[in-house]
Amino acid sequence: MIEKINSLKARIEALSADTPEQVEQLRVQYLSKKGEVSLLFNDFRTVPAEQKREVGQKLNELKNLATERISALREALEAKAEADNEAAIDLTRTATPLPAGTRHPLTLVRGEMLDIFARMGFTIADGPEVEDDWHVFSALNFAADHPARDMQDTFFIARNPADVLLRTHTSSVQTRVMEHTQPPIRIVCPGRVYRNEAISARAHCFFHQIEGLYIDRNVSFADLRQVLLYFARQMFGPETKIRLRPSYFPFTEPSAEMDISCNLCGGKGCGFCKHTGWVEILGCGMVDPAVLEACGIDSKQYSGYAFGMGIERITNLKYRVKDLRMFSENDVRFLDEFVAAK
Ligand code: DAH
Numbered sequence: 001m002i003e004k005i006n007s008l009k010a011r012i013e014a015l016s017a018d019t020p021e022q023v024e025q026l027r028v029q030y031l032s033k034k035g036e037v038s039l040l041f042n043d044f045r046t047v048p049a050e051q052k053r054e055v056g057q058k059l060n061e062l063k064n065l066a067t068e069r070i071s072a073l074r075e076a077l078e079a080k081a082e083a084d085n086e087a088a089i090d091l092t093r094t095a096t097p098l099p100a101g102t103r104h105p106l107t108l109v110r111g112e113m114l115d116i117f118a119r120m121g122f123t124i125a126d127g128p129e130v131e132d133d134w135h136v137f138s139a140l141n142f143a144a145d146h147p148a149r150d151m152q153d154t155f156f157i158a159r160n161p162a163d164v165l166l167r168t169h170t171s172s173v174q175t176r177v178m179e180h181t182q183p184p185i186r187i188v189c190p191g192r193v194y195r196n197e198a199i200s201a202r203a204h205c206f207f208h209q210i211e212g213l214y215i216d217r218n219v220s221f222a223d224l225r226q227v228l229l230y231f232a233r234q235m236f237g238p239e240t241k242i243r244l245r246p247s248y249f250p251f252t253e254p255s256a257e258m259d260i261s262c263n264l265c266g267g268k269g270c271g272f273c274k275h276t277g278w279v280e281i282l283g284c285g286m287v288d289p290a291v292l293e294a295c296g297i298d299s300k301q302y303s304g305y306a307f308g309m310g311i312e313r314i315t316n317l318k319y320r321v322k323d324l325r326m327f328s329e330n331d332v333r334f335l336d337e338f339v340a341a342k
Contacts, residue, residue, distance in 0.1 A: 001040075001043065001047055001051070001055055002054075002055065002058065004040060004043075005040065005055070005058045005059065005062055008036060008037070008040070008062060009062055009065060012030065012062070012065055012066050012069050013065070013069065015069055015070070015073065016073070017073045017077065018077075019077070020074065020077055020078075023070060023073050023074045023077065026070055026073070027070050030066045030070070031063075031066055031067065031070065037062060037063050037066050040059060040062070041059060041063075044056065044059060102335055102336060102338050102339045103338065104327075104335065104338075105315050105319060105321070105327070105335075105338045106208055106311050106312065106315055106327055108338060109311055109314055109315040109318060109319075110190055110208065110210070110311050112235070113188075113190075113210055113231075113235065113311065113314065114188060114190060114210070116230075116231055116234045116235060117188045117210075117212065117231070119234075120227060120230065121186055122186050122187060122188045122212065122214075123186065123187055123188075124187070124188055124189070124190065125173050125176075125177050125187040125188070125189045126173065126189065126191070127167075127170070127172055127173035127176045127177075127189065127191065128167075129166060129167055129191065129192055129193075129194070130157065130164065130165075130166060130167075131164075131165060131166070131167040131172050132163055132164055132165070133149070133163035133165065134175070135167075135172040135175040135176055136154075136165065136167050136168060136169070136171075136172045136175075137149055138294075139175040139179075139291065139294045139295060140171055140172075140174070140175060140250060140251040140291055140294075141250040141251050141288050141290050141291050141294070142250045142251075143250070146250065148168060153168060153195055153196055153197075154166070154168055154195070154196060155194050155195075155196055155205075166193075166194035167191075167193055167194065168193055168194065168195050169193050169209060169211070169308060170189045170190070170191045170193060170209040170210065170211035170308060171211055171251060171306070171308055173187075173189035173191065173211055174189070174211060174213045174251075174287075174291075174295075174306060175291075175294075175295055177189075177213065178213075178215070178291075178292070178295035178296070178297055179295050179296060182297065183215040183216050183217070183297060183302045183304070184214075184215065184216040185213060185214065185215040185216075185304070186213070186214045186215075186216075187212070187213050188210055188211065188212050188213075189210065189211040189212075189213075190208070190209070190210045190311070191208065191209065191211075192206055192207070192208050193206065193207060193208070193209050194206045195207075199325065200324075200325075201322065201323040201324060201325065202324060203324065204312075204324050204325065204327075204328065206328075207310055207311075207312050207324070207327075208310065208311040208312060209308055209309060209310055209311065210308070210309055210311060211306065211307070211308045212227075212305075212306060212307045212308070213287070213304065213305075213306045214227075214304050214305055214306075215287065215292070215297065215302050215303070215304030216302065216303075216304065217301060217302060217303075218303070219286075219302075219303045219304045219305060220303075221254070221286060221305070223305065224284060224285075224286070224305035224307070225242075225244065227305075228242060228244075228258055228282070228284065228307065229242050232258075232260050232281075235314065235318075236260060236263045236317070236318075237263070239261075239266070240260050240261055240263065241260065241261040241267065242258055242259065242260055242261075243258070243259050243278060244256040244257070244258050244284075245257050245258075245259065247283060247285075249283055249285055250288070251285075251287065251288050251291045251306065252283075252284070252285025252286055252287060252288055252305075252306060253285065253286060253288045253289075254285055254286060255283065255284070255285035256283070256284055256285055257280055257282070257283050257284075258280070258281060258282045258283075258284060258307075259278035259279060259280050259281065260278070260279060260281055260317075261277060261278060262276075262277050262278060262279050263279075263317055263318075264317075264320070265277070279317065281309055281313060281314065281317070282307050282308060282309035283307065283308055283309075284305065284306065284307035284308070285305065285306065285307075286303060286304070286305050287303070287304045287305065287306050289303075292304070312324055312327060315327075319338075
């Protein structure tokens with residue numbers, strides 16, 4: 001019996017395997033119920049009582065040896081497989097692409113609008129969102145009791161020492177530029193504006209505008225009309241028609257509002273244009289001489305026009321966004337829709 005144990009021990013110590021399958025075969029051959037080690041345990045019954053202690057001990061050692069040897073073989077094969085795998089990683093492969101973001105629809109449309117005006121020689125001017133009464137209202141000829149100054153429209157930050165407020169329109173940038181620059185002036189001013197409105201699908205407490213201003217000698221209303229026609233056709237297509245309706249703004253005289261032929265129904269009339277065939281997109285007019293004078297420009301020598309429009313409105317017309325709140329909610333399902341847009 002001892003001999004049998006010793007010879008089996010020698011064989012087990014010399015075991016080797018090249019594949020996991022071979023390791024499994026060895027396990028079955030030695031350690032399964034009918035394996036060679038287990039069979040020796042069966043023979044244990046026949047061992048004379050005085051040898052039982054010694055043989056029992058050797059048998060247990062043999063079983064432990066077989067178990068350890070076989071799991072060592074398995075581990076060695078697993079470690080080798082892992083090392084092979086690592087060597088197989090190709091470090092020169094291009095990286096997995098990371099999902100790229102998209103530009104916000106208002107950014108896209110603002111860029112498109114500014115490009116059109118840049119082609120007509122307009123440069124970009126900028127001004128602060130936190131403004132004072134003078135630049136937003138007084139210099140622009142708003143009477144002291146004009147309703148736009150009212151608390152309901154304007155977010156006031158401080159009443160004293162000077163009135164500090166969030167600008168309600170980008171016309172304030174006109175004031176700033178005219179104060180520091182003598183004509184000719186030809187600028188567009190993009191930016192965010194704030195109004196104290198209840199938030200709904202059609203109104204928000206902040207939105208975006210582009211203001212335009214051109215001041216020079218002999219600027220006429222016909223120049224204004226031609227610039228706006230060019231803009232409308234570039235933005236909405238060569239078939240687009242415009243119409244100017246008389247209106248009122250404190251800072252322009254005469255003033256007008258401009259409609260374009262509804263680009264959804266082509267002017268035939270639909271729900272979007274309330275069956276009129278026209279949609280309003282901007283306010284405009286000839287800069288009031290009082291505004292020029294308030295900003296230090298000689299109104300006898302110079303004249304000019306101004307216009308202002310909402311970027312959200314133009315974006316709605318182009319992309320049919322029905323709810324203004326979509327622009328500020330950052331819902332990626334909405335933003336993803338503009339991936340393909342230029
Ligand atoms: N500032 C006006 C508004 O926010 C828009 C506007 C109208 C701007 C006429 C102008 C203009 O420059 O001439 O509603």
